Amino acid sequence: MTQVIPISRSDVLDCTTNAVISEKGQREVFCGLTGIIWLHRKIQDAFFLVVGSRTCAHLIQSAAGVMIFAEPRFGTAIIDERDLAGIADANDELDRVVSELLTRRQDIKLLFLVGSCPSEVIKLDLSRAANRLNGKHGSRTRVISYSGSGIETTFTQGEDACLSALTPTLPNRRTRGKHLLIVGTLADVVEDQLSTLLRKMGIEHFDFLPPRNSSKLPEVGAETLCLLAQPFLADTAKQLESRGVKRLRAPFPLGAEGTTQWLQAAATAFDVDQKLFEEVTHAPYQRAKQSIERHRAQLEGKSITFLPDSQLEIPLARFVYQELHMKLLEIGTPYLHRQIMGPELEQLPRTTRLSEGQALELQLDRCDADQPDLIVCGLGLANPLEAKGFTTKWSIELVFTPIQGYEQAGDLAALFSRPFARKLKLVA
């Protein structure tokens, strides 16, 4: 049961050595600042202060869609001409804004200074600013900096930058014994489900990064093993490795198969008895399979192209190929990290076209030539592609919706089938 279900089709698997189309041009993606939208919901006593321009503020507000919170736990210190002309010292100004903010928001225990394109270009040193501000406010609020700038980070890489800035501050683990660290933001409900499964297998010592509260930073040490729950965390993994943490090789917990393989990696590392593992995973695995089935009937044989967005593209492609039996045309990803993606690429058919980076117009030309049944793309492109007759799925929904783990496998499949179901319903 834990074996990968052999696909009835005669595809030759493994595209780890496939040539990759590497392109440079217009990128239709968000920058790393966008990660603030989910990170601030996860770490509930943290504030994210972008040091940037009006564009940065407008971006986060537009990407977040609605303003649910009057005083959100993120904001922008907007650089103005006085700062640029040197009339005001940008560092003094930043200190003033931070003091104002922390006076107003006494509940904030962790402040992220988030670098942006303008702050990078004017070389405003936010790590020095963080040190300075820690001296002033550190007793109550810890200050950490990272960059979410578009010149350095693409969309989900913002989370990578945030977590790798957080990693050096994780306390040293003193307790003996193996310890598991699950890395990458997951919805609380997903964390809870995975926790239950791990405990049933007898794995008791595990933590999640990022934590729900900044006072509960997980400890790491030489006996810590880490398992990435999100595929875009290469720098964080590297940082953790430098702390002596060992990274477990696994695909990502998407779909029944992905989740099983991901859990298996933990089980093997913790010497969990295989029989116990199967006992624990049997029922949820079957449930997941069952919930996927209905959608597979609708999606089997349909072709799909992923435009680059969140780096979730390759694991998602593996899921739609393996469990929904869709036909992969092109999988675009902003960055291809072969080591981290290895266990995923092994399970993709060799005919898959992989592309890295983006030259938007050329990629859209390929869509025109390929005529995929479904295009997974960003919000800026979805309606124009629909108007041209394509069927699309907003990629951002795949980032904001809980899709990991067994109980979400059906929801994940539904995200792909819903655009078709809707088109079938509409007759006008």
Added chain:
Amino acid sequence: MQLTLWTYEGPPHVGAMRVATAMTDVHYVLHAPQGDTYADLLFTMIERLPRRPPVTYTTFQARDLGGDTAQLFKEAASSAFDRFKPSAVLVGSSCTAELIQDDPGGLAKALNLSVPVIPLELPAYQRKENWGASETFYQLVRSLAKPAAKDTSPPSAKPSCNILGPTALGFRHRDDVREISQLLQALGVDVNVVAPLNASVNDIQRLANADFNVVLYPEIASTTASWLERQFGQPFTRVMPIGVSATREFIREVATLTKLPIPDGLEKDMHSVWYSRSVDSTYLTGKRVFLFGDASHVVAAARFASEEMGFEVVGIGTYSREFAREVREAAKKYHVEPLITDDYLAVEEQIKSLHPELILGTQMERHIAKRLSIPCAVISAPVHIQDFPARYAPQMGFEGANVLFDTWVHPLMMGLEEHLLGMFREDFEFHDGAAPSHLGSSRVAEPQATALKGSAQIDLPKPPTSLTSPSSWSAEAEKELGKIPFFVRGKARRNTERYAMDQGLSTITVETLYDAKAHFSR
């Protein structure tokens, strides 16, 4: 440096995008890093445009900064030109590119494209979206407009005008253009060009052929209209035709400019004036309203609110600093302090302290209103997807006045409904906790028990606004209160308690009840 949580306007290059996207055959090459493409979704998702904005982003990265970002710009511009074949190219920088000073204008000129290239200088650390739209439109017109063609039209030809200001992502621009075009047609005026919305480069070139200009949205078109007046002697309209009075003024303004008589029947589909005079609207009188938005919509809406709805304007403000003067003047008229700010929290504070009964604002105020449970209607950009309705819903002209009446009344409880609620408030089948009777009596909610405590001894549910009163009711006073007609009893109780508290009385007697009545009926 200024701390900002939410922003009313985007950066100025988004204003330029609104102009470029409105037009049919220009392309905007924007020197910008990855991430700035977020602006596309404003158009494709919020306005639901079925096409991509005509914008190419150079997408430079950190590793390009040491190298040749200028070359990157030139390549992006020339391949965009080859691919999209625009009739004119706009070039400019977003905030980050402004810092690296590559001079997109100069670089594009060096490409020797076969169409006009219009460089845009939009200082991102100083200016904002509306200014960016205005400046872009102005630069386009300045570069492209030609002197009027030799007048070959017969002397009997109708006077003509241009309609200036509507853009992509504008609040109801599509419908305002239709309404005002129809009105102008009815007045006997031809519309030469509407710009920038749906205009081509060729249309911009023939702007001077019109006799005058209609400035629909001053924030975007004033600068251009003034230039056209200086350059080609075209006068322009000053009145924004929002509301019946303003529309009539606008008609007189056009009639004066064209020396045309005002035909009959222009107002045949106008209903808002009668609806407002209908007795059911009496309850609208003196409703306390707070207005916030762009300057021209706020000033126009305040006038409609006060003169045509009978509301009381208790607060007025704008985020457009460039047009603050107009709002200050309007504020004087309503004897209120204007709020000129783009700090969302300041607006929320002001609303909290004013306790308005209706908020007329942008989508930001819609969120404030939702949090504070105050009715709200949207009158100005920035707006969200629900403010791009499928149906025809202009803000301007006589149909616009109909729309305003409906959409402002809608969030309020209907007048008759309000009276009935007051009258039957204590009825056992009709109190705050009761479910509507058509849903079946089993749905009756819990507080029923307290509401049934005997007719003379009814405990009104405490209104949420009342402060915890230290005064207690004497038995006689309570009994006396029971004699007061039940549909005003709640108000009498509240007023009496407030009065007692102000007077520092610990017990409310029958005397207090009537003292309070006298006090409040002054």
